[in-house]
Amino acid sequence: xxxxxxxxxxxxxxxxxxxxxxxxxxxxxxxxxxxxxxxxxxxxxxxxxxxxxxxxxxxxxxxxxxxxxxxxxxxxxxxxxxxxxxxxxxxxxxxxxxxxxxxxxxxxxxxxxxxxxxxxxxxxxxxxxxxxxxxxxxxxxxxxxxxxxxxxxxxxxxxxxxxxxxxxxxxxxxxxxxxxxxxxxxxxxxxxxxxxxxxxxxxxxxxxxxxxxxxxxxxxxxxxxxxxxxxxxxxxxxxxxxxxxxxxxxxxxxxxxxxxxxxxxxxxxxxxxxxxxxxxxxxxxxxx
Amino acid sequence: xxxxxxxxxxxxxxxxxxxxxxxxxxxxxxxxxxxxxxxxxxxxxxxxxxxxxxxxxxxxxxxxxxxxxxxxxxxxxxxxxxxxxxxxxxxxxxxxxxxxxxxxxxxxxxxxxxxxxxxxxxxxxxxxxxxxxxxxxxxxxxxxxxxxxxxxxxxxxxxxxxxxxxxxxxxxxxxxxxxxxxxxxxxxxxxxxxxxxxxxxxxxxxxxxxxxxxxxxxxxxxxxxxxxxxxxxxxxxxxxxxxxxxxxxxxxxxxxxxxxxxxxxxxxxxxxxxxxxxxxxxxxxxxx
Numbered sequence: 001x002x003x004x005x006x007x008x009x010x011x012x013x014x015x016x017x018x019x020x021x022x023x024x025x026x027x028x029x030x031x032x033x034x035x036x037x038x039x040x041x042x043x044x045x046x047x048x049x050x051x052x053x054x055x056x057x058x059x060x061x062x063x064x065x066x067x068x069x070x071x072x073x074x075x076x077x078x079x080x081x082x083x084x085x086x087x088x089x090x091x092x093x094x095x096x097x098x099x100x101x102x103x104x105x106x107x108x109x110x111x112x113x114x115x116x117x118x119x120x121x122x123x124x125x126x127x128x129x130x131x132x133x134x135x136x137x138x139x140x141x142x143x144x145x146x147x148x149x150x151x152x153x154x155x156x157x158x159x160x161x162x163x164x165x166x167x168x169x170x171x172x173x174x175x176x177x178x179x180x181x182x183x184x185x186x187x188x189x190x191x192x193x194x195x196x197x198x199x200x201x202x203x204x205x206x207x208x209x210x211x212x213x214x215x216x217x218x219x220x221x222x223x224x225x226x227x228x229x230x231x232x233x234x235x236x237x238x239x240x241x242x243x244x245x246x247x248x249x250x251x252x253x254x255x256x257x258x259x260x261x262x263x264x265x266x267x268x269x270x271x272x273x274x275x276x277x278x279x280x281x282x283x284x285x286x287x288x
Numbered sequence: 289x290x291x292x293x294x295x296x297x298x299x300x301x302x303x304x305x306x307x308x309x310x311x312x313x314x315x316x317x318x319x320x321x322x323x324x325x326x327x328x329x330x331x332x333x334x335x336x337x338x339x340x341x342x343x344x345x346x347x348x349x350x351x352x353x354x355x356x357x358x359x360x361x362x363x364x365x366x367x368x369x370x371x372x373x374x375x376x377x378x379x380x381x382x383x384x385x386x387x388x389x390x391x392x393x394x395x396x397x398x399x400x401x402x403x404x405x406x407x408x409x410x411x412x413x414x415x416x417x418x419x420x421x422x423x424x425x426x427x428x429x430x431x432x433x434x435x436x437x438x439x440x441x442x443x444x445x446x447x448x449x450x451x452x453x454x455x456x457x458x459x460x461x462x463x464x465x466x467x468x469x470x471x472x473x474x475x476x477x478x479x480x481x482x483x484x485x486x487x488x489x490x491x492x493x494x495x496x497x498x499x500x501x502x503x504x505x506x507x508x509x510x511x512x513x514x515x516x517x518x519x520x521x522x523x524x525x526x527x528x529x530x531x532x533x534x535x536x537x538x539x540x541x542x543x544x545x546x547x548x549x550x551x552x553x554x555x556x557x558x559x560x561x562x563x564x565x566x567x568x569x570x571x572x573x574x575x576x
Contacts, residue, residue, distance in 0.1 A: 123501055123502075123503045124503065125503065125505070127505070142503075143500070143501060145501065182494075182497065182498055182501050183501070185489055185492065185498050186489070186498055186499070186501055186502040186503070186506050187502070187503055187505065187506065189485070190485065190505060190506055190509045190510075191505070192545060193481055193485065193509075193542075194509060194564070195560060195561050195564040195565075196538070196541050196542060196545055196560070196564070197477070197478065197481065197538065197564075198564035198565075198567050198568045199541070199560045199561075199563050199564040199567070200537060200538055200541045201473055201474070201567070202563055202564065202566075202567035203563075204473065206470075207567070209470065210470055210473050210474055211474070211567070211571040212431070213411055213431060213433065213470050213471070213474055214411075214474040214475070214571065215411045215412065215413065215430075215474070215475055217413070217415070217475065217478060217479070217511065217512040217515075218474050218475065218478055219572065220508040220509070220511045220512070221478045221481075221482060221508070221509055221511070221512055222478075222568050223505065223508045223509070224505040224508070224509055225564045225565060225568045226565055226568050226569055226572070227505075227565070228565075229558055229561035229562045229564075229565050230558065230561075232561055233554060233557045233558045233561055236549060236557060237549070237552055237554060237557065240549045240550070240552065243549060244546060244549055244550060247542060247545065247546045247549070248546060249488060250484070250485065250488055250542065251539055251542045251543060251546070253484050253487070253488045254481075254484060254535060254538065254539045254542070255539065257480060257484055257535065258532060258535045258536060258539070261524060261525070261528045261531065261532055261535070262528070262532060264525055264528065266521060266525060269521045269524060269525065270517055270518065270521045272483060272484070272487045273483050273487075273517035273518075273520055273521055274517045275487050275490055275491075276482070276483040276484070276485075276486035276487040276490065276513045276517075277483075277486075277513060277514055277515070277517050278490075279486050279487070279489070279490035279495070279499070280486045280510050280513045280514050281514055282499075283499040283502065284507065284514070
């Protein structure tokens with residue numbers, strides 16, 4: 001049982017986590033913390049949190065479980081605000097989409113990464129944001145990657161795993177750099193491509209007409225371009241090394257494709273399309 | 289009323305069109321034509337067509353409305369097979385995703401593009417194919433672009449417009465080259481990108497793990513990479529000029545993005561993401 005759960009950042013992820021744990025009956029009190037008053041008031045109205053504060057140090061006071069669900073760019077000052085205010089037996093975790101930068105922030109603020117801090121990343125979300133978008137089933141059968149370091153306390157790690165399992169998720173452990181590379185490939189690059197495509201079409205002078213003739217496939221393909229731009233700006237910058245590598249690899253692939261097209265290499269093109277369809281179909285079969 | 293409708297290529301598009309017109313009660317007899325016997329037998333079982341033949345010249349015999357729903361690479365030999373077998377009062381249309389190449393094929397086979405031929409392209413489809421995937425509502429509220437040329441007979445054009453409206457679609461007319469450019473941007477490029485992304489991930493050595501950690505956004509983003517590879521190979525090659533231009537434009541955009549990332553140009557990145565989100569959200573609002 002969590003006595004006092006502090007959710008710092010009550011948006012889609014933080015809000016859904018609060019709802020899931022409440023529904024599971026494993027939490028006594030939930031305090032929400034954030035900057036926007038309307039969103040926090042809404043969270044209280046919706047029963048997502050019991051009460052709220054704008055002050056991180058007040059929120060974490062006496063909390064035995066703290067979740068940092070703030071944008072990556074706010075992680076460092078959130079650590080600073082909680083320094084010296086955390087309870088003795090606290091466990092802190094975060095939900096940031098990039099792990100290297102969060103570890104660095106924690107290290108710089110605390111001197112070394114605290115043993116009670118377990119870096120985490122739920123592979124879940126939608127293109128919507130804010131507490132309005134939250135729902136308790138968000139993490140059902142989703143994976144949560146934890147990236148503990150040498151210094152991480154085993155009981156803290158197990159506690160965070162337990163809490164995520166109570167949210168309906170499956171936990172897994174991964175090395176930090178590896179996490180950031182895998183996510184660059186499967187999440188950060190696709191977002192970059194979707195934003196870039198829609199932007200390049202939007203900048204064409206007949207863009208009204210262009211969008212008018214976009215078919216159903218386009219709608220799905222570009223769904224992630226409706227995600228929160230500030231959040232994704234932060235994520236992409238925070239993972240710029242791994243993402244930069246993927247971006248260049250992909251640009252190379254596009255050049256190969258352009259060449260294949262130009263030379264009408266029919267078999268080469270079919271080989272790529274076939275390999276992609278096969279990989280995508282078996283991935284979908286795997287998550288069914 | 290269509291007396292005899294010949295559907296050459298009874299797949300997702302041809303099959304759905306037959307079903308829609310049947311449901312609307314505006315067709316007497318439907319003959320299907322194709323190469324694969326099991327698919328055609330299935331089409332008869334499902335009531336999509338009344339009977340079938342593998343012979344194009346037999347299928348079009350006495351037909352007053354002919355729909356070419358074959359792959360782009362089969363268009364030319366289909367024109368050849370129907371030459372000299374078409375009825376006096378026939379109207380022929382096609383559903384190819386690229387129009388320049390279809391016009392060229394018709395021109396080469398018939399000497400000049402026949403006045404009874406109305407090139408068309410329904411902006412509808414799913415990632416599935418074959419008559420199993422067909423459903424009569426596929427074209428409801430979808431746009432169908434017709435690209436008549438100077439020589440096209442006005443009554444034939446109006447007949448094709450009427451038939452598409454009976455399928456529940458909205459028709460529009462467009463110049464051929466313009467059609468191929470607009471579709472390169474909104475459909476062919478996104479398919480190319482989705483295939484290329486999944487392929488580049490599939491080729492990474494830890495690809496099993498990569499796909500395991502792909503989130504929901506990835507599933508939608510890559511849906512179109514599950515489309516029929518042969519059909520899309522044909523489409524991309526058939527529209528290689530316009531698609532090549534788009535591909536290069538996009539590669540340039542990616543290079544800009546890589547630079548923005550490298551120099552940590554936070555405002556520049558946010559500007560792109562914001563513009564994309566705004567364009568995508570208003571596009572979605574527009575089609576609601």
